[in-house]
Amino acid sequence: MCGIVGILGNxxxxxxxxxxxxxxxxxxxxxxxxxxxxxxxxERRxxxxxxxNLARELGEHPxxxxxxxxxxxxxxHGGPTTSNAxxxxxxxxxxxxxxxxENFKPLRDELIARGRVFTSETDTEVVAHLVSEQVEAGKSPEEAVRAVLPRLHGxxxxxxxxxxxxxxxxxxxxxxxxxxGYGAESDDGAEIYLGSDALALAPLTQRIAYLDEGDWVVCTRDGPQVYNQxxxxxxxxxxxxxxxxxxVSKGNHRHYMLKEIYEQPIVVAQxxxxxxxQLEGRVSLPIPEFSLNAIKRVTIVACGTSYYAGMVAKYWFEQFARVPVDIDVASEFRYRAPVMEPGGLALFISQSGETADTLAALRHAKAxxxxxxxxxxxxTSTMAREADLLLPTHAGPEIGVASTKAFTCQLAVLAxxxxxxxxxxxxxxPEDERAIVRHLAEAPASLNAALAYDESIAAMAHTIAGARDVLYLGRGTxxxxxxxGALKLKEISYIHAEGYAAGEMKHGPIALIDENVPVIVIAPSGPLFDKTVSNMQEVQARGGKVVLISDYDGIQAAGENCMATITMPKVHPLIAPLVYAVPVQLLAYHVAVAKGxxxxxxxxxAKSVTVE
Known part of the structure; x- marks a missing residue:
């Protein structure tokens, strides 16, 4: 992996x-x-x-x-070297x-035994040799590929x-x-393109066809011919x-990630x-005829940041709908042989809609x-095309590898x-539903208010940047x-960080506390505030340096002995996960900038993980 572009041009x-x-x-x-x-x-470059570096190589050797x-x-397979590229x-x-x-090793051994010479450590090179053998034996390209594809597992x-x-x-x-991709017709014939996604082909054409699972395609001057498995x-x-x-431009922002953090009020509103x-005080799905009434259990499957969005959703589904929810990391889901009762809804969350292990889990649940x-x-992704119910976010392209606006949009959809x-x-x-609609409608403005604290977060980021380890604590959602928050810090600053349920600290992790381990506590005012602050004080009693993220009331009540505080607008508990995503994103961002x-x-x- 990770990106493919092909052009049959004029x-x-x-x-x-x-x-x-x-x-x-x-x-x-x-x-x-x-x-x-x-x-x-x-010829290759x-x-x-x-x-x-590749552009420089092309400049020197067109x-x-x-x-x-x-x-x-x-x-x-193999390090990031030129020979493995x-x-x-x-x-x-x-x-x-x-x-x-996945079966490259026996294929490689077989090819070496027949005298083929390899120049890389990759699994991909076996494909080149297998197809080449067929061509050297007099097969046409189509015959060669048709013979080789069934031999490739993975x-x-x-x-x-x-x-x-x-x-x-x-x-x-x-x-x-x-x-x-289909190019415009000319006297020399139409150009044909291949791409790992539509974005790669955007400047070339907007007329595209998605290959189905198992498809292969022969592109010639007469156009493409697709074959199924x-x-x-x-x-x-x-x-x-x-x-x-x-x-996509960064605009006036230093990085795409910061731009995308700042886009959240707009894209969540969209x-x-x-x-x-809003006028009716109702929530409706894009496909209103889809019936949810018969759903007996929800199974949520996702990876990384999307998995954490699913964890928040578990609280909401069980609290509002009183439906039991299982949640799994996609890479583990199939391998525990899950029991899936009839009448269940399997919910898959993915920014790209192509995440390999999530897609494999989807197909297992469908079966x-x-x-x-x-x-x-x-x-238009594979997961979207294979679903019974498509629930799109409208975050727009997310360029920064660490997800920000896609996460808050996922939370909005899940709510x-x-x-x-x-x-x-x-x-x-009806009154309950109108209240939920009102609170959700307040989220974009509250996200915007949270962004107003960007400078104060940047000013205290140096207190975290020198740390080797950081802990994050929270209760409920x-x-x-x-x-x-811990994942964001790990991803972009390379500081080891872990998140814990605050009440679990005394069951082991509190042993990690010392004056060199900053502890980020997420504690908006609400029903769990006092419990969270009690856990925070256990940390402080052992010399821990606390950064408290709360609203004004929470800071006034518990911020006195903290190393630093980050003030958020006061919000309803329903939308707190969306709003409190902003300070943990900004903190990770500014720490990474401070570290360079x-x-x-x-x-x-990688942004789109297309391997298991």
Missing amino acids: DDVAERLLDGLRRLEYRGYDSAGIATVVGGAI RASGKLN LPGNVGIAHTRWAT HPHATDHVAVVHNGII AFALAILFREYPDRLIGARLGSPLVV ANEPVERAITISGITGEL TLRSYLQ EGQTIAVVVNVP ALATNLAQAKGLLT DYPLALE TDVDQPRNL
Whole structure:
């Protein structure tokens, strides 16, 4: 993984391939490369590190050719070196690949035994050699790919280039997304494009088709021909992506992450507009005929930040709708052999809608007869297309690898779903529902008020930046916020941080407390405030340095002996998770800036995780 662009063009394609890769930088990567067919040979330019290194290589050694493939890699097999960078090639073919070939080791051993020589440590290179063997034996590109695909186990999106056939590209997908783009017609024929998502192809075309699971496609000057997993020719619908060809700008902000934190009042308002009927004081789903009344149990599955949004939702579903909720990390879900009773709703949360382990969990739940709902930011994603109920967020493109606005938009959608579920089960009076709508409608303004404390958070960030370890504490829905705050700090500042339920401190973690371990306490005024403050005082009694995040009343009541305080607007407990996401995001951001780390593209991380 992580990003693919392919062009069968009418003129030189290298610069356009590089531009496509720039649009995929936000996913995270550690090397990149481009291959074209030039003068009857495959030529490559590859570089480790940032795309500027590849651009420099192309400047020093230009790469002509009107057919090419390009890739940004996030290392899975082998380190982030130039020799491990994609494309991987033989004399006859070049390949780029997202995903993991799980059986690469026996395939590699088999190929080496037949005299094939490998130049990288990657799993991808086996694909190049397998296809090359078929071509060298006289097979056409189509015959070669058809023979090789069944031998590959795991997840992949592939784009393959052929030396002897400079008029075609072949792509394939299994468990990792791939789209086909249709260019404008000309005297030389239409250009055809391949991409790991529509964003990569946005400056080239908005006419795209999504390959289904198991599809592969042959792109020629006559256009693309798609085949399904049974090798039967099929048609896939052409859609208009609607994505602008302009690169997303940071505006006046120093980093994309900060820009996206500041966008939250607007995007949460946009998201809620799809679910709230404010004049009527009602909450409605985008598909009103979908019945929730029969749902007996909800199973929530997600990863990372999306998992923490699901943890908040568990509180809401059980409190409002009185429906039991299970919640699982997607990578563990299938492997515990979950018992899924008939009549259950399986809810999957993913920013990209392509998260590999979440998608695999979705298919498992579907096979178990569950009704499938998804909360995603990409309504054309694989998860969205496979769901019974699509609940889109409207966060817009999120470029920073550490999720911010997607998280708060997920919370907004989940609050609406919990309310609608309670409504369907007859557990809300009209007055209760109007009150919930009123509180949710207040969230954007409260988020905006929280942003007003940015400068004060920046001013105290240095007190955290020198720490080796940091603890976050919260109770109720603030417990998932503690976990999310710790994750944000880990992701972008590389400080070891952990989140705990505040009441669990005395059951072990309090042993970690000393004057060198800052403790961030999330404690808005409300029913759990006194309990949380009691746990905070246990920390202070052992020399712990506390940063208290609360509203004015909470700061006045408990802030006296704290190392620092962060004041938030006073809000209803329902929307507190959305509003208190802002200070934990800003604190992580300013600590990372103080440390000088790469905020938008932190080391080792990818935005869209398309491998298990």
